[in-house]
Amino acid sequence: DIQMTQSPSSLSASVGDRVTITCRASQSISNYLNWYQQKPGKAPKLLIYAASSLQSGVPSRFSGSGSGTDFTLIISSLQPEDFATYCCQQNYGTPWTFGQGTKVEIK
Amino acid sequence: QVQLQESGPGLVKPSETLSLTCTVSGYSISSDYYWGWIRQPPGKGLEWIGTIYHSGSTYYNPSLKSRVTISVDTSKNQFSLRLTSVTAADTAVYYCARHIITQYNWFDPWGQGTLVTVSS
Numbered sequence: 001d002i003q004m005t006q007s008p009s010s011l012s013a014s015v016g017d018r019v020t021i022t023c024r025a026s027q028s029i030s031n032y033l034n035w036y037q038q039k040p041g042k043a044p045k046l047l048i049y050a051a052s053s054l055q056s057g058v059p060s061r062f063s064g065s066g067s068g069t070d071f072t073l074i075i076s077s078l079q080p081e082d083f084a085t086y087c088c089q090q091n092y093g094t095p096w097t098f099g100q101g102t103k104v105e106i107k
Numbered sequence: 108q109v110q111l112q113e114s115g116p117g118l119v120k121p122s123e124t125l126s127l128t129c130t131v132s133g134y135s136i137s138s139d140y141y142w143g144w145i146r147q148p149p150g151k152g153l154e155w156i157g158t159i160y161h162s163g164s165t166y167y168n169p170s171l172k173s174r175v176t177i178s179v180d181t182s183k184n185q186f187s188l189r190l191t192s193v194t195a196a197d198t199a200v201y202y203c204a205r206h207i208i209t210q211y212n213w214f215d216p217w218g219q220g221t222l223v224t225v226s227s
Contacts, residue, residue: 034213043111044153044202046215055215087153091212095168100152 002026002090006099012107019075021102023088028068032092035064035073038085038101047086048073078104109134111203111218119197119225125190129203129218130183136161137181143206143214144177144188146199154199158206159186193225 003026013019023033031051036044046055048064051071061076075082083106088099115127129142136142143158157167159177167175171190179186190197200222204214 032211034211036214041219043217043219044204044214045217046213049213050211089153089213094166095170096155096212098153098155 001095002029002093002097004088004090004097004099006086006088006102008102009100010103010105012105013078014107015078015080017078017107019078019082019104021073021086021104023066023071023073023099025069025071025090025092029090029092031067032090033064033066033071034089034091035062036087036089037082038087044087075104109205109216111205111216113201113203113218113221115201115221115223117222117224119193119223120227121194121225122192125188125193125197125223125225127188127201127203127221127223128185129187130185131205132184134205135181136179136184136186141206141208142179142186143204145202145204145214145217147202147220148196148199153202156188156190156201158208195225197223198225199223 005024007022033051035048038044052064063074065072085101085103087101110132112130119125141158144156147153157177159165174191176189200220202220204217
C-alpha cells in the first residue's frame, strides 16, 4: 500500500495567516493527490483534486501543488471557517489511502 | 444537489455483522457513478473500505476484503455495507460518498458519517 504522511499533525494559526500543510507519499504518485477538509460532525469536503485543481465552489485562498512524492496545500489567508482538519488522499493505486490529517487550530 | 445519508445501528457486538445503508438523494444511482464507503477510527486517519458501481461491480480494500460486502439497491436509491466478524478495531465513523472515477478519482460529496461502536 502507498503510505501518505502529513506534516505537521497539528498547527496553531491566526486569522489572516498563510498556512502550509505537507503530504508525502511513500512512492511516486505523479499528481494523483486529493485534499479534503474535515470538520467535527460534518461531511468531509473535497478541496483539491489532481494535486492542484480547485474543486468547484472552493475559495481561491486554497491552493495545491506538487508532483511525485511531495505535495503542499496552502491557505493563503486563513479565515475563521477554515479551522478544521485537512487530509490528503492518493488515487494512484488501490487501495486508495489517506494521510492521518493535519488539524488547524486557532492561535 | 447530490446528498448522502448513512443509517444503521450505532452499537454492534463483537463477532457480529455490521450493516449500514447509504441513502442517496438528488441523483439516481442507477444512472452512473461509483459509490464508496470510507471509515475513520477514533483519533486515526481515513480508510477506504470499498466501492461499488451502479451496475453492481465491486472493488474492496484487500485488508478488509474477506469480511466486506457492498451492494446496491437501485429501486431504493441506496447502497449498503456489510462487515462480518467485527472486533473493537472496527469501531469507527463510517462515511458513504460518491466515488468519481475518471483518469483521476476522488470522493465527493460525502455523507455526514455515522459512529459505529463495537462492544458487548
